Amino acid sequence: MTPVRILIADDHEMVRQGVRTVLERQSGWIVCGEASTGRDAVAKAVGLQPDVVVLDISMPELNGLEVVRQIRRAVAAKILILSVHESEQIVTEVVEAGAHGYVLKTDAGNKLVRAVHAVLHDQQFFTERVRTLASPAATPVEGRNPRAGRLTPRQTEVLQLLAEGKSNKEIGAALGVTTKTAETHRAQIMTRLDLHSTTELVRYAIRNRIIEA
Numbered sequence: 001m002t003p004v005r006i007l008i009a010d011d012h013e014m015v016r017q018g019v020r021t022v023l024e025r026q027s028g029w030i031v032c033g034e035a036s037t038g039r040d041a042v043a044k045a046v047g048l049q050p051d052v053v054v055l056d057i058s059m060p061e062l063n064g065l066e067v068v069r070q071i072r073r074a075v076a077a078k079i080l081i082l083s084v085h086e087s088e089q090i091v092t093e094v095v096e097a098g099a100h101g102y103v104l105k106t107d108a109g110n111k112l113v114r115a116v117h118a119v120l121h122d123q124q125f126f127t128e129r130v131r132t133l134a135s136p137a138a139t140p141v142e143g144r145n146p147r148a149g150r151l152t153p154r155q156t157e158v159l160q161l162l163a164e165g166k167s168n169k170e171i172g173a174a175l176g177v178t179t180k181t182a183e184t185h186r187a188q189i190m191t192r193l194d195l196h197s198t199t200e201l202v203r204y205a206i207r208n209r210i211i212e213a
Contacts, residue, residue, distance in 0.1 A: 004120065005032040007050040009041035009067070010082070011060055015105070019054060019082065022112055029116075038062025039174070042070045050077050052116055055099075057083045057090060060164060061174065063210050065093055066156055072098035078119035082108060090209060091130050101125035150192055156210065158185040162198065163205035 006023055008016050008031055020031045033048045035041035038059035045053055053071060057064035068079055081094055081102040091102055100119040103111050107127045118125035151159060154175075161171045172182040195201055205211045 001028055004029045004052065004116075005048070005050045006030070006116070007033045007035065007041070007044055007048060007053045007077070009035040009038070009044075009053060009059065010056040011036050011058070012056075015056070019108065019112065022108065023054075023116065026113060026116075036060075038064065038067045041067050042074070045071045045075045045077060049075060052078045052080060052119060054080050054082050054112075054116075057081060057085055057094065057209075061161065062157055063160055065090075065097055065209075066153060066160075068094055068097040068099050069153065080115055080119055080125070082112070086130055087209075091126075102130050103127050104129060151189065155185055155189050155192070158182065159189055159201065159205055160210050162186060162189075163202045163211045 004026075006029060008019050008023075010016050010019070013036070016034050016036075020034070023029050024031055032050050033044045035044050039061045041053070041055060041059065042062065053075075055064055055067060059067060062070075064081065064083075068081075071077060071079060078100045079098065081099050082105055083090070083102070084105050085091075086104065094102065101115050101124055103115045103125070104127050107129075111127050115125040115127075157175065158171055161174060166174065168182040168186065169179045171185075172179045175182070190196065190201070193201075193204060195204060202211075
């Protein structure tokens, strides 16, 4: 029987170790790779072609929402979110981006294996506390910044790196573009969002859950 290959993406090593232990107790399941940043998660998903990606939302370099989008465009893997967040906004956005399930970390011990089984059989899986939040009928979250969503995927990547304190040179190196191109992206982001300082960029990124406070 062909083994089920699983990629674990979380920026905390202890979490990755715990998830690996739970999953590899299952006959025929192997963890084919681990990733500690969002960008690494996308690269390893493309390179390893896993059957399932177990992904945290709060990832450095590229947030989980963008990771879901990029993996869905490139790989046929099922994507299972493993997160501490119970926000309607987050659950709705990751489902719309293409995630197949959502498990709270507090439920991982007794729900994670069931969730992986479900997505492998083309079924969605949500722990009880977030199930209603994943409903298409869920109402929009009041107070969400109306400017959110105006950025392109590449601009969102640049915004996260800026908010994490990366310089234009570092951003260029991370994205494989010139420093000048990174500077251009920064200027376009600030113009599009009508922001005028790095502090405002960071606040925007936190408010729209691109980075964690």
